[in-house]
Each structure stands twice: as C-alpha cells, then as structure tokens.
Amino acid sequence: MPLTVLTDDQIRALLENLTPSELEGFRRALAAALHEYSVGTTPGGEPALHQPERISIHRPATGATTLDNPHHPPPPPPPQPTAATIRPTGAITLFTPAGVPLGILHASALTAFRTALASLCMIRLRFPAASSSTPSSPGTGVDVPGRKLAMLVYGCGEQAYWHVRLVLMAHGGKVGKVVFVGRGRRGVEGVVKRFVERVGGEVKMREGWEGCGVGGLVAGEDGAEITRVLEEEADVV
Known part of the structure; x- marks a missing residue:
C-alpha cells in the first residue's frame, strides 16, 4: 500500500468539503479524546495510563525550540479470535531547515x-x-593468497539481511561465503532467496560478489557440530 503525503493545500481542500455528518463525526471523536485526557479516565471508567510530560528541545545554533507533547492512549480492546493482529510500525518525520514538515x-x-x-x-x-x-x-593472522572471507550470520530478518547486504555492497569482492543460521526453515530459505534470486546479476558483478556462495542452516535441525565448525572457520560472526 503506497504512503500518501498530503500537502497543506490538499488538507485544506478536504476540510473545506466535509459533509455535516463527517464534521459531526470528527467533533465527537475530538470531544471524547479531550474528555478522556482531561479527567484521566478511559471510556470504561478505569484510570487512564500515566501520561508522559511535555518535552522541549532547544537548538542554540538555530534558535528553534521544538515541543513534544506525547500522549499514551488507552490500550485497545482484546482482539477477537477472527481479528487480525495489529503491529504498529514506526515512522520518521522529515522537516526542512525552517521546521516545515517535508x-x-x-x-x-x-x-x-x-x-x-x-x-x-x-x-x-x-x-x-x-x-x-x-x-x-581465521585465528592465525597468517595471510593466505587468494583467500576470501567467510561470514556466519545468526538470524534471518531485516537486520540480518542488511548486515550482509551492506558488507557485500562495500566489500563484495573479498567475501567468498555467507551462511545464515535461523530458527525456521522458511525464514532461512527466504533470506537466502533474497540474495540468490532477487539481487540482480549485474548488481552482483558490479559489487564483485557474483561468485559468493550464500546458504543457510536451521538451528536444531542441521546439527550443532556443523554450526560449531562454521563458527571456527568464519572471519565475521
């Protein structure tokens, strides 16, 4: 789903064309939020969660003061058995040097x-x-002509992917093998596939790791002895 960023003019146009029922819906929502925040209780009558204090940050170089007014909303009702799990995702807001949201x-x-x-x-x-x-x-400090380095990575998520991806981007010609160790076969196969199939051949050649072997192991299934040997052979873990 694409992210839509609305300009001030676009927001103004939307607000100018609200229907009476839409306006009433906004009013009710705001009134309920203000009441809850003011009296410190949730709609069910229970005490509200502790609200963080306002934070101000002053930058002497620009003379600007930024105010942060955090609000901790009450917890949502327990999800129904058929409801999808909600996983909030963080976002980063960009501002111009003048402090205008960008x-x-x-x-x-x-x-x-x-x-x-x-x-x-x-x-x-x-x-x-x-x-x-x-x-x-590894462990000897003795130079081996023509030898390429080996990486052993625990994990198969975004963190693991980008750790390896940046190393290959910066030092691809010096890496000969990458092995991921994960807790599930699906995750291991997924991250390996991202490198083997989704990164184009022209990119691999440009970065110098077209001959690098990328594989994976499942912890507890493929043998602890194999992992131990790989740890001893790896240059980066």
Missing part, C-alpha cells in the same frame, strides 16, 4: 539499514585494506 518515511527497513550501517563501521576493520588482497586465516 515527508514521512516508513521506519522498518530504514531502521535495519541504520543498524547495519553502524555495524559496518566495525566490520570493515576485519577486511584487508584496499592495497591488500590476501586476508589472513
């Missing part, structure tokens, strides 16, 4: 990318410098 970004993939990017700052130290093409053997 856009909203879905935070799921971006958060995983940001975490992996921070890890890349440390992982890059494990890779040889650009002037060297002979990584050392």
Whole structure:
C-alpha cells in the first residue's frame, strides 16, 4: 500500500468539503479524546495510563525550540479470535531547515539499514585494506593468497539481511561465503532467496560478489557440530 503525503493545500481542500455528518463525526471523536485526557479516565471508567510530560528541545545554533507533547492512549480492546493482529510500525518525520514538515518515511527497513550501517563501521576493520588482497586465516593472522572471507550470520530478518547486504555492497569482492543460521526453515530459505534470486546479476558483478556462495542452516535441525565448525572457520560472526 503506497504512503500518501498530503500537502497543506490538499488538507485544506478536504476540510473545506466535509459533509455535516463527517464534521459531526470528527467533533465527537475530538470531544471524547479531550474528555478522556482531561479527567484521566478511559471510556470504561478505569484510570487512564500515566501520561508522559511535555518535552522541549532547544537548538542554540538555530534558535528553534521544538515541543513534544506525547500522549499514551488507552490500550485497545482484546482482539477477537477472527481479528487480525495489529503491529504498529514506526515512522520518521522529515522537516526542512525552517521546521516545515517535508515527508514521512516508513521506519522498518530504514531502521535495519541504520543498524547495519553502524555495524559496518566495525566490520570493515576485519577486511584487508584496499592495497591488500590476501586476508589472513581465521585465528592465525597468517595471510593466505587468494583467500576470501567467510561470514556466519545468526538470524534471518531485516537486520540480518542488511548486515550482509551492506558488507557485500562495500566489500563484495573479498567475501567468498555467507551462511545464515535461523530458527525456521522458511525464514532461512527466504533470506537466502533474497540474495540468490532477487539481487540482480549485474548488481552482483558490479559489487564483485557474483561468485559468493550464500546458504543457510536451521538451528536444531542441521546439527550443532556443523554450526560449531562454521563458527571456527568464519572471519565475521
């Protein structure tokens, strides 16, 4: 589902054309929210959850003060057996230097990318410098001509995917093998498929990892001994 960002003019046009029943619906919703917030009770009469205090952040460089007025709504009613589980997703709001809202970004993939990017700052130290093409053997410090590095990754979600993806993007020509270890076969096969099938061949060639082997193991099914050996052989875990 695409994300729609409305401009101030578009919002104004929508509000200008509300029907009387739509306006009454908005009024009732706002009145109920204000009443709940003011008296500190939920519609069922129970005490409301503790409300966080207002936060202000002042930036001396610009002279701007940002006010954050958080509100913790009451918990939703228990889901019915047939109702779908609701999973709130974070979002990032972008502002112009003047403080005008510019856009909203879905935070799921971006958060995983940001975490992996921070890890890349440390992982890059494990890779040889650009002037060297002979990584050392794990645990020995001895350079092995022509040897490529091996990665062992625990997990199959977005975090695991982006950790490997950024390493291949930055050091693809120096990686020879990537192995994912997950708790379920479906997750393992899914993340491997993303690298094997969804990343195009031209991208792999450009980044230098067209010959890199990508595979996976299921913890508890494929043998702890195999995982132990892979840990000993891996350059990055």
